[in-house]
Amino acid sequence: MLKTMTDDRFLENFLEKVRGTLYQRLGESEQNFLKELYKQFRFSHQELKMLVDMSLDLDAWQEPGLSGMYGRSSIPPEADKRQVFLLLREHYEKTKTELKTYQRTKPKKHEQPKLKFEKISKKHTIFGSCPVRSDQTVCCNLRTLDLVLNCGFGCSYCCIQTFSERNQGKIYFHEDLEKKLDAIDIDPDTWIHIGTGQASDSLMWGNQSGILDHLCAFVRKHPKVILELKSKSKNVSYFKDHDIPKNIFCAWSLNPQIVIDHEEHLTASLEERLHAARQVADRGIKVAFHLHPILYFDEWEKEYHALTQRILSLFQPQEVLFVSMGTLHFIKPVLREIRESLIKTKVHQMSFVKNPEGKYTYPMDIKEDIFRGVFSGFSPWHDKIFYYLCMESHELWMKIFQKCYASNDEFEKDFLSMLAHKMRL
Numbered sequence: 001m002l003k004t005m006t007d008d009r010f011l012e013n014f015l016e017k018v019r020g021t022l023y024q025r026l027g028e029s030e031q032n033f034l035k036e037l038y039k040q041f042r043f044s045h046q047e048l049k050m051l052v053d054m055s056l057d058l059d060a061w062q063e064p065g066l067s068g069m070y071g072r073s074s075i076p077p078e079a080d081k082r083q084v085f086l087l088l089r090e091h092y093e094k095t096k097t098e099l100k101t102y103q104r105t106k107p108k109k110h111e112q113p114k115l116k117f118e119k120i121s122k123k124h125t126i127f128g129s130c131p132v133r134s135d136q137t138v139c140c141n142l143r144t145l146d147l148v149l150n151c152g153f154g155c156s157y158c159c160i161q162t163f164s165e166r167n168q169g170k171i172y173f174h175e176d177l178e179k180k181l182d183a184i185d186i187d188p189d190t191w192i193h194i195g196t197g198q199a200s201d202s203l204m205w206g207n208q209s210g211i212l213d214h215l216c217a218f219v220r221k222h223p224k225v226i227l228e229l230k231s232k233s234k235n236v237s238y239f240k241d242h243d244i245p246k247n248i249f250c251a252w253s254l255n256p257q258i259v260i261d262h263e264e265h266l267t268a269s270l271e272e273r274l275h276a277a278r279q280v281a282d283r284g285i286k287v288a289f290h291l292h293p294i295l296y297f298d299e300w301e302k303e304y305h306a307l308t309q310r311i312l313s314l315f316q317p318q319e320v321l322f323v324s325m326g327t328l329h330f331i332k333p334v335l336r337e338i339r340e341s342l343i344k345t346k347v348h349q350m351s352f353v354k355n356p357e358g359k360y361t362y363p364m365d366i367k368e369d370i371f372r373g374v375f376s377g378f379s380p381w382h383d384k385i386f387y388y389l390c391m392e393s394h395e396l397w398m399k400i401f402q403k404c405y406a407s408n409d410e411f412e413k414d415f416l417s418m419l420a421h422k423m424r425l
């Protein structure tokens with residue numbers, strides 16, 4: 001037992017040690033557990049930070065916490081700091097890397113937090129490149145239009161995190177959107193693929209502030225712009241009673257309902273998204289699907305296979321432009337925001353590896369399994385529609401498709417000619 005201190009001195013010392021960690025986000029029992037453990041073993045700041053993060057993750061995953069595990073363990077009373085720390089970390093790593101299941105946890109119903117609509121000032125640019133495009137991965141060179149910043153949905157894995165401390169539910173609409181769209185320098189002789197689903201959901205706002213009117217006017221002025229409206233919404237009312245330019249298509253991000261229930265909060269259900277896509281396709285507008293992020297969990301094969309069969313049963317290949325597949329890629333700040341938000345999520349209950357860009361993602365063997373598994377579900381359409389992996393390596397493309405592009409420009413060129421051809425532009 002270490003030299004005794006007055007309680008006040010001890011508390012002061014302890015709070016100094018946990019400064020800069022998310023200790024205050026822990027529940028009272030875990031806070032007391034770590035404090036008592038520190039009294040015995042005087043962990044370093046770094047060790048305490050790791051114990052706090054582990055505790056928050058186990059709580060987010062709704063798995064047994066450190067204090068519960070420690071209480072049940074047969075750790076000898078003479079155990080030293082290193083042995084205790086290793087025991088706690090082993091429990092965490094085992095829980096983290098075991099195949100996760102959603103069967104034991106009830107999805108938390110999320111109430112729509114109050115959204116605060118604000119105007120974005122004049123100087124904010126709206127036109128750019130895909131925020132996660134990289135020369136280290138096989139990329140389609142998507143361009144982006146950020147008509148709205150932040151999103152009314154609350155997907156646990158999303159880097160936007162609108163309801164986080166940072167964003168406080170603020171949604172930003174552009175002032176002078178029309179002027180900003182007119183100011184974009186578009187080469188009239190070059191095909192270009194632009195997406196609007198990176199900074200917010202493309203359809204959930206409908207035609208608020210005239211955003212869809214302005215977009216339609218924009219693509220009418222630029223017939224070689226192919227505009228993708230990506231969404232998790234069912235809000236397609238605008239497409240039922242407006243004349244939509246031919247160079248616009250809608251794309252839905254899809255996941256099995258069990259993943260939507262646990263990880264894609266406030267979004268439309270799987271059936272609502274598929275129904276919305278069906279309604280748009282019935283209007284002669286092309287659709288596409290992003291199975292992204294594909295999650296690895298105990299029933300992934302059954303769940304994603306059912307999803308692929310649902311798409312095959314509801315659509316004809318000539319109505320569908322492409323299917324993209326992707327999976328989780330985390331950057332550290334998003335992991336911290338997920339921990340800070342205290343939301344119940346299992347997205348980060350996974351074995352991570354760092355990819356060439358320093359992002360945390362699934363190991364190659366798991367990626368190979370899930371992409372091959374999901375792609376096989378589309379076998380009747382393998383030669384009928386276009387497929388691509390988003391943010392993945394040349395090596396993985398070769399494993400899944402037995403082919404890959406020599407460059408991202410070649411990918412973009414082939415993708416654009418497919419889009420223009422299938423949309424009869």
Ligand code: SF4
Binds near residue numbers: 130132140141142
């Ligand atoms: S492949 Fe994915 S990450 Fe790369 S540019 Fe296209 S959308 Fe962005």
